[in-house]
Amino acid sequence: MKLHKAQRNQVKLRLGLSGASGFGKTYSALILAYGITDDWSKIAIIDTENGSASLYSHLGGYNVLTLTEPYTPERYIQAIETCELSNIEVIIIDSITHEWNGKGGCLEIHESLGGRFSDWAKVSPRHQTFIDKILNSSCHIITTVRRKIDYSLDVNSNGKTQVIKHGTKEVTREGFEYELTVNFELINDKHLVKTSKDRTGLFSESPEFIISTQTGKKLIEWCNSGISIEDVKLEIKQAESLEDLKVIYEKYPSLKKSTHPLIMERKNELENIHSQVLSKEEVIQPIKTEENGISNKQ
Template identity: 50%
Template sequence: MNLQIAQRRNAKMKMALMGPSGSGKTYSALLLAYGITKDWSKIAVIDTENHSADLYSHLGPYYVCPLTAPFTPERYIEAIKLCEKSGAEVIIIDSISQEWEYLLDYHSNLPGNSFTAWSKITPRHSAFIQAIMQSPAHLILTCRTKQDYVLTDKNGKQVPEKVGLKSIQRDGIEYECTLVFDLDIKNNASTSKDRTGLFQGKPEQKLSSSTGELIAEWCNTGLSEEVIVEQIKQVSNIKDLYDLYKQHPSFQESLKPKFEQRKQQLTNY
C-alpha cells in the first residue's frame, strides 16, 4: 500500500449512449469506436438487437457477437470475456436494456416476499456492472429510453404529465460511466454526464469518429493546456507547429490563439 500522485494514463473509457428507438445509438457507437481505435478489426459489438449491428457492415470489418434470449447477466459477462480474449480494444454492448428487463421479469416470478427477492437479483446485476467497469477495453453501452410520466393534480384530478425520458436499466447506471450522451430522434447528442470536460455545456452535436478521436486523446494522455503551451513555445518551425496542432484535437479550439501567435512569430523570424 502506498500513496502516489494521481495521473491519467491510458484510461479506458466507459460511456453510455441513451435514446429512444431510431435515435442512432448503434451507428453513433460504431463511429465513436472507430475514432477511438482507428482500426475496425479491433471493434466488437455484442448485439442483442436482432442483428442490427450487421446493418452497418459497410463501415468496416468489425466483429459481431450475437446475443439471444435469455439475456441473463451471466451471458452478457461471457460475451464481454469472449470479446476481450479476441483482442477487442473497443466493445459495444448494444444494448444493456435487455439485461435489466430479464432481471425484472425473473424477479416478478420469484415466490415469496418481493423485497427479499431482490437479494437474488442485486448480486447478479452487480457482477454484470463489475465486468464492464473492470474490462481492459473501452466499453460503449447503448441503452433504450422511454417516455416517463408522473401524476399531477389539476383541478382536483390526477393527470399524467411527461417528465422526460427514462433509461430502461436500473436507476443509477449513468453513475458508473465517465461519459453519457443522450440522443434524440434527430440523432443529436447532448451530454448529461461528462467527467472528461470535453463536451459539457457545448451545443448538441452529431457524434462522429472525430468525437471518438477527442475521447481517445483524453484517455491516452495526462496532458494539460499548460504542458501544450510550453510545447508550442519550444517549436522551432511551422511544420512542427502544424504537427503539434494535429496531434491534440481536443486542445485545438482553446489553444488556437497560442498556435496562431507562435505561427506569426516563426513567420517573422
C-alpha cells in the first residue's frame, strides 16, 4: 500500500443517452459519435431497435450490426468484440435495455430459472460481465437506454391544454449510470437534453441543450487531455536498461496495471540482448587469446 500523486490519464469515453421512445436517442448518439471521431466509417451501431439505426443512413457511411433476440449478455459482448476487431473507434449500443428487459435478457433468464431471489446468483455475474465489457472496451462507447413513459396534462403558452410525454425511470439494472463518464437524459421529442451525471465538468452548469457535433468535440478534447498510454508504450519500447524500466513503472503509478505486461515484455527483450552480447564475448575472448598465443610464438 503506497501513496502516489494523482495523475490525469487519457481515457475512453463511456457515455449514456436515455429517454422515452421518439425522443431522439439514436439520432443524438450518431451526432455525438461523429463529433468524437469526425469520421463516419469509424462509427458502429449495434442495433436492437428493429432497424432504426438505418433510418439515419443519409448522415454518413457509419456501420450497423443488427442484434436480434435472444438478447443475452453474451450476445451483446460478442457484438462489441466484433466491432472492436473491425478497428471501430466509437461503438453505439442502441439499446442496452434489451439486455435487461428484452427477449432472452436478464429478467427473462432469471424467470426461467425459477424467479427466486437466490437465482440472481446465476444471472448477476452474467450481467456484470456485460457491464465490465463496456467499461474495459478499447473503443469509446455510447449506450442508449429506454425510459418508462409517463404523461401529464400541461397548459401551453396559448392557454391550451395538451398531453405531454415524459421519460421516467431507465429500463436497465439500477446503478448503471454511476459507471458512466457522462449521462444525458433526453427530456422531450425536441431532442432537448439535461445532464444527470458528468465526470468531465463540461456540462454540470449547462442549461438544457440539443446535442451537436460540438458536444462530441468537447468530450474528445477532454478525453485526450491527460497522459497518453501510447506515449508511455513508446517510452517503454525505447528503454535501454532494467533501471530505465523501473523508472517508467514508478513514474506512472495510475497506469501500472496497463503497463506491467509491456514492462515485462521489454525486460525479457533486454535480458535476451544482454545474453546474446555475453555469448559473443565468450566466443571472441578465446579467439583473442589464441591470436595472442600465435603472436607470442612468432
